[in-house]
Amino acid sequence: MGLFDQILGAVTNLNQQGGLGQLGDIINTLQQLSDRTGADSSTIQTVLGIVGNYVRSSLQEKQATSGADEAQALVNQYAGTSPNPQAVDSLFSGEMQQQVAETVSQRTGLDTGTIQQLLPSIVPVVLNFLQSGANAQNPQSGSNSILSSFLDADGDGDVDITDAIRLVSKYLGK
Template sequence: MSIFNQILSAIDDPQKEASTNQLGSILDTVKQLSGNNQASPDAVESAMSIVGNHTKSALREKRNHGGASQVNQIINQFGGTRANSQVLSTLFNSSQLEGMIQQITSRTGLNAGTIQSMLPILVPLVLNLLKTGNSKSNMQGNNSIASAFLDSDGDGDVDMRDAMRMASRYLGR
């Protein structure tokens, strides 16, 4: 099941944190980020997809060393729609950040400065999507969306760009 289908299931589950308002806020933030940086929505969606892949790797590493509760703590602390540069140093070392910036630059044509200014917003947006799997009653409990995201086998089922496009269609935007 794709990440977006799992998010839709979470929206339908009254025990989960997910809501259409949460998805709408994420989409609005991406649109605003695109406008503020004079970047095409396609470029921002591509950047978010790349950020999603790098975030997955970083969260897997955190889970391997600190367990699922550490991953849930990071998701809950940093998942949102506002810029937070602290998330970058929490998840990535400098060479990982450089690699991510280079990959985004080569795939989107955005310059490194623009990407650096966008990362403190894009990473929390990815984490906010993962936050949709939180249980309303136990924020540190099992997060089905985060688990699926981290356990995906790289077969293309987990793609933030696709999830954003499906969310936009789902919300009629």
């Protein structure tokens, strides 16, 4: 089952945290970032996808060294739609933040300073997206189908968070 299917499943499953309101908040936040930076929404979605791949690598490392519960705890702690520099610092070293900014800049044409300013907003959104698969009654239980699907991805780039956001946007009509 693909990531988008997992997300739709979370939206309709009362035992998972995902809901249309949560997805709508994510899409609205991305639109606000687009408005704030002057970048079109597809550029912001590209930024989200690239940052999402770095988040995946960081969470995979956390999972490998500290277990799935630690990865879920990070997602739960920092997921949101408000800027949170601590979310960025918890996942990326200063050197890695610079690397992320440079990679995004090369792929989108946005300057690295703008990207570094966006990271505290983008990282919580990625984590919020991943949190939607967590158990609604016990988010720390580690049974997050979306996070598991995201972390077990084969890295071939066929279905990533950018694709899922585009599909969710179309699904919500935004």
